[in-house]
Amino acid sequence: MTDLDIRVLDDAHYRAAHTLFRGALHHPPAPDDRWEIARTSYDPGRAFGAFAGDELVGTVQSFPxxxxxxxxxxxxxxxxxxxxxxxxxxxxxxxxxLQRAQLRAMRESGDVAASLRASEGAIYERFGYGVATRVREVRVKRATARSRQPIAGRVRLVEPAAAGDLVGSLFERVSPGRAGTIARWQGWWNLNVLHEEGAHQRYAIASGPDGDDGYVVYKVTAYSYENGVEKPAVLTVLDLWAATPRAWADLWVFLLGIDLVDEVGAEGRPVDEPLEWLLVDRRALRVVDVMDETWLRLVDVEAALSARAYRPGGSVVIGVRDRFLPENEGSYLITSSGASRTTGEPDFVVDVDVLGAAYLGDVAFGALAAAGRFAAGSPEAVARADALFAVDQAPWCGTFF
Ligand SMILES: CC(C)(COP(=O)(O)OP(=O)(O)OC[C@H]1O[C@@H](n2cnc3c(N)ncnc32)[C@H](O)[C@@H]1OP(=O)(O)O)[C@@H](O)C(=O)NCCC(=O)NCCS
Incomplete structure (x- = not known):
């Protein structure tokens, strides 16, 4: 490897780093007004640059x-x-x-985990990230999508100018919800809601007997007809969160009832969202994709394993290998009452990316062993681990970053 200097970036370099990142994704530099919004999402100490001499040649960042x-x-x-x-x-x-420096800094600053969304599937495993949540993309044909129930509460549209505060505080109330959900930072809201494109989005709030309890942000691309080519009207769901099943159903029933829309599409939804069960004819909905959503890296394995709850399932000792953060290496005893380090012999040993994939419960150790991701040893031990790590709901992040 050529000599590289990895430095924590400051305000003087943020824009160059932003431009470099956009260039790597084949996007032009952000125009000034857009940059002023993006700048608010750079936190001190969280952006790194790789320098060859004085030249910035690579960058990584994280949000708290x-x-x-x-x-x-x-x-x-x-x-x-x-x-x-x-x-x-x-x-x-x-x-x-860059990864080496970033992982070390995250560990030292007390981050228990790191999460990312990957542009390509072959990049991050080597750094200890495993696919921990998945999402599905659905399309619903409005012509045949009759809901089984009417709106039980109330759904009202709010003006974009008022929407930021409303959806922000509602998100805070409904999150953290299921495992995998994450806290949003101010820069996220600035970039995704409180900007000029946000003004073209539509905001609807659901309420029930206890007040506001859900929201949806969506946009509609209207029907067009040009030179004999028809383009259907498509409503795209951008962000939908609900505190109760009633609020969730009300929001979807509202969306499916909007006039002059041919198709309702939603990406990035939970894989177990029961939308088809809300429809009289479930074939009005098509699942057009299921894909990895977030990749999880356990930065502090002991703290992460201790933080989550386990189901009844006896006990298991899992050995962990970690090339980048060797302090994570060792054996961990997991029982239904918690997790701790142990000097005991592991029942099986996994790389830290495998543990990251199984941690939120999206994939079973049994499935990972079957795919050759680790040597299972005794199938009973793997079955015990799966009983302990099992979850009710599919984990889901739901926040694009
Ligand atoms: C992805 C990217 C950041 C990788 O940077 P890089 O400096 O080339 O990575 P490294 O040289 O440190 O590669 C480390 C290893 O990962 C492999 N690797 C890196 N990128 C890869 C990719 N896109 N596909 C497959 N393997 C990849 C390398 O071959 C190397 O393997 P080795 O250790 O067996 O030799 C860079 O290619 C890039 O900027 N791509 C475009 C933007 C992008 O996709 N960013 C990620 C957004 S999530």
Whole structure:
């Protein structure tokens, strides 16, 4: 590897780092007004640059967040983003050096976990990240999508100017919800809701006997007809959160009832969202994709394992390997009453990315063993681990970053 200097970036370099990252994704630099919004999402100490001499050739960043884990506890988490290496510097170890520095800094600052969304599936496993949540994309044909029930409470539209505060405080109330959900940071709201594109979005609030209890942010691309080509009207759900099943159903029934819409589409929804069960004809809904959502990296394995709850299931000792944070290596005893380090012999040993994948309960150790991701040893021990790690709801993040 060429000599690289990895530095914590400050305000003087944020814009160059942002431009480098956008360039790596083949996007042009952000115009000034957009940059002023993006700048608010750079936190001191959380952006790193790789320098070859004085030249910035790669960057990574993270946002300060929190992760809900099975059982309802919440742990400090770094939401890793804006990862990019200049095209003339790739495959020379720049990302590896940045990852090494970032993981060390996260560990030292007390982040228990790190999470990211990957542009490609082959990048992050080597750094200890495993796919921990998945999402589905659905499309609903409005012509045949009759809901089984009417709106039970009330759904009202609110003006974009008033929406930011309303949806922000509602999100705070409904989250942390299921395992995998994360806290949003101010820069997230600035970039995703409180900006000029936010003004073209529609905001609807659900309420019931106890007041407001859910919201949806959506946009509609209207029907068009040009040169004999028809384009259907598509409503896209951007963000939908509900504190109760009633609020959730009301929001969907509202969306499916909006006139002059041919299709309702939603990406990034939980894989177990029961939308098809709300429809008289479930075939009005098509699942068009199921894909990885967030990749989870346990930065402090002991703290992470201790934070989550376990089901009854006897006990198991899991050995952990971690090339980047060797202090995580060792054996962990998991029982229904908690987890702790042990000097006992492990029932099986996994790389830290495998543990990250299984941690929130989205995939069973049994499935990972069957796929050859670790040597199972005794199938009974793996079955015990799966009983302990089992969850009721599929974990889901629901926040794009
Ligand atoms: C992805 C990216 C950051 C990798 O940076 P890099 O400096 O080339 O990575 P490294 O040289 O440190 O590679 C480390 C290892 O990962 C592998 N690797 C890196 N990127 C990979 C990719 N996209 N696909 C497959 N393998 C990849 C390398 O081959 C290398 O493997 P080795 O250790 O067996 O030799 C860089 O290619 C990039 O900026 N891509 C475009 C933007 C992007 O996708 N960013 C990520 C957003 S989530």
């Amino acid at each position: 967040s929190r992760l809900a884990v099975p059982g309802g506890a919440v742990v400090p988490m770094a939401a890793v983003s804006r990862v990019g290496v200049r095209a003339d510097w790739t495959r020379r170890g720049v990302l590896t050096a």
